[in-house]
Amino acid sequence: MTRYPILAATAACALALTVSGAALAQSSIPQEEAAAKRRADRDAKDKALLDAERARPRIGGYWKIDHKITALTTADGKAPPLNAAGRALYRQRAADMKAGKKPDPMEACLPPGTPRSLVVDKPFMIAQTAAKITFFHQVYHVIRHVYLDGPLKLGADRDVLWEGHSSGRWEGDTLVIESGDFNGKQWLDDSGLPQSPDMRVTERIKRIGPDTLEDLITYDDAKYYSAPWTARLTFKAQPKDTILVEEDCAEKLLEYPLKPYAPE
Amino acid sequence: MTCRKLAVPALAVLAAAAALPAHAQRGAPAATPVLTGDPLRRDITVPDSVPNISGTWSPQTFFRTIRPMSGEETPFLPWAKKFFLDRSAAEASGSPLFDPNANCLPSGVPRVLPTPYPYDIVQTPDAIYVGIEVMHSFRIIHMDGKPMPADFKPSYLGYSVGHWEGETLVIVTTGLNGFTQVDEEGRPKSSALKVTERWTKKAPDLLENIFTIDDPKTYAHPWTALAEYKWAPDVRFNEYVCEENNRNKPDASGKLRHN
Numbered sequence: 001m002t003r004y005p006i007l008a009a010t011a012a013c014a015l016a017l018t019v020s021g022a023a024l025a026q027s028s029i030p031q032e033e034a035a036a037k038r039r040a041d042r043d044a045k046d047k048a049l050l051d052a053e054r055a056r057p058r059i060g061g062y063w064k065i066d067h068k069i070t071a072l073t074t075a076d077g078k079a080p081p082l083n084a085a086g087r088a089l090y091r092q093r094a095a096d097m098k099a100g101k102k103p104d105p106m107e108a109c110l111p112p113g114t115p116r117s118l119v120v121d122k123p124f125m126i127a128q129t130a131a132k133i134t135f136f137h138q139v140y141h142v143i144r145h146v147y148l149d150g151p152l153k154l155g156a157d158r159d160v161l162w163e164g165h166s167s168g169r170w171e172g173d174t175l176v177i178e179s180g181d182f183n184g185k186q187w188l189d190d191s192g193l194p195q196s197p198d199m200r201v202t203e204r205i206k207r208i209g210p211d212t213l214e215d216l217i218t219y220d221d222a223k224y225y226s227a228p229w230t231a232r233l234t235f236k237a238q239p240k241d242t243i244l245v246e247e248d249c250a251e252k253l254l255e256y257p258l259k260p261y262a263p264e
Numbered sequence: 265m266t267c268r269k270l271a272v273p274a275l276a277v278l279a280a281a282a283a284l285p286a287h288a289q290r291g292a293p294a295a296t297p298v299l300t301g302d303p304l305r306r307d308i309t310v311p312d313s314v315p316n317i318s319g320t321w322s323p324q325t326f327f328r329t330i331r332p333m334s335g336e337e338t339p340f341l342p343w344a345k346k347f348f349l350d351r352s353a354a355e356a357s358g359s360p361l362f363d364p365n366a367n368c369l370p371s372g373v374p375r376v377l378p379t380p381y382p383y384d385i386v387q388t389p390d391a392i393y394v395g396i397e398v399m400h401s402f403r404i405i406h407m408d409g410k411p412m413p414a415d416f417k418p419s420y421l422g423y424s425v426g427h428w429e430g431e432t433l434v435i436v437t438t439g440l441n442g443f444t445q446v447d448e449e450g451r452p453k454s455s456a457l458k459v460t461e462r463w464t465k466k467a468p469d470l471l472e473n474i475f476t477i478d479d480p481k482t483y484a485h486p487w488t489a490l491a492e493y494k495w496a497p498d499v500r501f502n503e504y505v506c507e508e509n510n511r512n513k514p515d516a517s518g519k520l521r522h523n
Binding site: 047050053108109111125132134142145162241251254261262 | 303347364417419481500503
């Protein structure tokens, strides 16, 4: 204790406070009593939420898509139901890629967005907490924050984003995530399936085996598709010593290679 | 100092005592978990006994300059002093030299430590993830006790290994590339840099980071600086897309957006 004299004094006081705890609670000034009660109520609420979360299936850990996907399909293997506008844009992108124009926003180091970051063939980490589910992606070192705070609030004064806004909730063993407020610029996959700013995405994420996670993704975007459609992605668990490599895409945008400042 | 003044730190000490590893509590009655930090913002599999720093934190101070907290001059080696003065002169003349950060590359360690943007810390069983809003990045503090892999490719944020010393998180970072500066003002660094950080929750709402810069190729001896973060439970990250300059974009009148 000698290394921490203030802590020692504090601890002694704390002990005194604890021993006389009941008496103190009665004799203390009302504001302090109210603050102590608020703190106790909050701790009790947090504890209940934490216990509830700990009773759920575990989806946290390192994951990676189980096979490389170039073009998304519906869960039963069919091509997504593009409408005329969607088909025109999709064909244009294919033609641009063939012509070597690199139209994919990811080529320009722009964010993969939601939910394309999951489609990329690179590992990610899910941290499962009681307040939010956080996805840490190797690709573009992007973080996706999914607050368990439904229902999803869209529009109003909120920015439109590559990642959009997401809100999650548990339905039994399934984490349901709804997302919207997209900027409509990102592609859904490497083949160039389009999205518009009106796109709404609903994901149903579930652990379906000891090392397998499933995400049923419903894309609802009347501007480019004739009907909502659902893709099925599965992810394989990765070892717990997986290292998410720091990818610095912006290096390739430089006109000349970086060199260290210090003389070698 | 009266007991009333100590009431808040006293609670923190009680919380700290409850969070000590079991061996430190031998003979004491079984501790009920005390929920410090934000128990709802850390991975559910992290034991309650681990000190909790999870949640969002905002910088207490942002500074362009990282300098010794002792008040001494920065102990530059001659090349580093020249580098620093040359950069300062170029900036003063209105034509600042190349800065990778201005080209959407990460600030790196330690320049990101006094970030003007928030942190979102999520403790997981084997690593502490430190989300950094600026430049959409995150640090991974490996808590599994393993050293940096031999084939680790040096990067901006490097490879960080952490462990708890009581209530203090000690982080040692190596594997840093020498492409960025120590600070915005222009103190240089080399790939030989080792940064040792000591993160301590000084109060329920204050996280202190005392970090030591040990770079024998750049500085005559190691030196130590300070950054502090304030508890900010209501902060939510905004998407930061440097490649689009979305956070400092001027509006139609030419005024910078306030984000």
